[in-house]
Amino acid sequence: MNCNHNLDSISMNFVSKTGSRNRLRVPVAGTRFNSIKPGDKVSVASFQGQALIEKIHSNSRKSNIYTVEPNGAIRIPAHKFGLPSKNAKISCDSLTKMVLLSN
16 A cells, blocks of 8 residues: 555654645644644744744744644745755654654
């Protein structure tokens, strides 16, 4: 069976697929794995070619805030965070409840 992800006990790993707008997409399976639900707000922080996505609470004052889509996916613009528009690695960690995007 061919899957689009690799699952171990604490993380789920993907290779991104982008659409015509060159946005990186964190798949629904990854967001569910980290208990992120449609409508939740997430913050994106970038550093040295990587981006870290974490769920935020309603009264947080972080920048780069995105809303999880109704289907449960998260899409962020690759160029804004210095990430490649294709084949970026996505790791969803169930211990920290964070998503890491990297080259």
